[in-house]
């Protein structure tokens with residue numbers, strides 16, 4: 001893929017998608033500071049901790065993580081990452097996360113980022129993509145991935161807790177990948 005990639009959003013505003021790069025640390029920190037707690041809660045790490053962001057930048061060259069950001073007016077407004085194992089029984093499966101700044105939601109930015117992560121997964125020769133999403137907390141994402149032919153492969157009842165301690169179901173959404181878009 002060639003970067004930066006200009007993408008036009010629903011309101012005709014433009015954002016540029018490009019890989020996360022050295023020097024983005026403070027922009028990424030500012031981005032996560034403006035993401036609501038409920039959304040950050042669904043992530044695997046506390047992105048308000050400087051040590052978490054620092055570790056991401058130390059791992060920038062890792063073959064197992066591909067991270068992209070969407071930039072608008074010199075600010076990061078969206079982030080996406082594809083995670084692979086590189087070894088073992090699930091090395092053919094990628095996992096991903098996408099997160100968009102609240103004021104940039106519903107403008108197709110999440111779709112642009114997801115498209116790039118799917119393309120990156122296909123380029124890596126992966127056979128499937130998986131996202132574990134929490135019902136009642138990540139419903140927008142569940143709808144968004146359904147549009148890209150992700151199917152519910154499993155449901156874990158009352159598996160997740162929200163910041164208030166309420167239980168939620170978690171769904172395992174999986175998409176089979178093809179070698180190229182023309183194979184769909």
Ligand SMILES: CC(C)(COP(=O)(O)OP(=O)(O)OC[C@H]1O[C@@H](n2cnc3c(N)ncnc32)[C@H](O)[C@@H]1OP(=O)(O)O)[C@@H](O)C(=O)NCCC(=O)NCCS
Nearest residue numbers: 097098099100105106107108109110111138140141143144
């Ligand atoms: C999920 C998320 C990334 C979507 O980003 P976005 O830029 O708003 O997504 P898009 O505008 O491209 O919308 C794509 C589709 O998602 C669905 N969608 C988006 N927001 C929705 C909402 N609030 N409720 C229901 N469906 C919604 C729609 O089907 C939409 O397609 P449409 O515009 O053709 O109707 C964003 O809501 C977000 O950052 N949420 C918090 C973090 C999160 O849950 N991440 C998921 C981890 S993978």
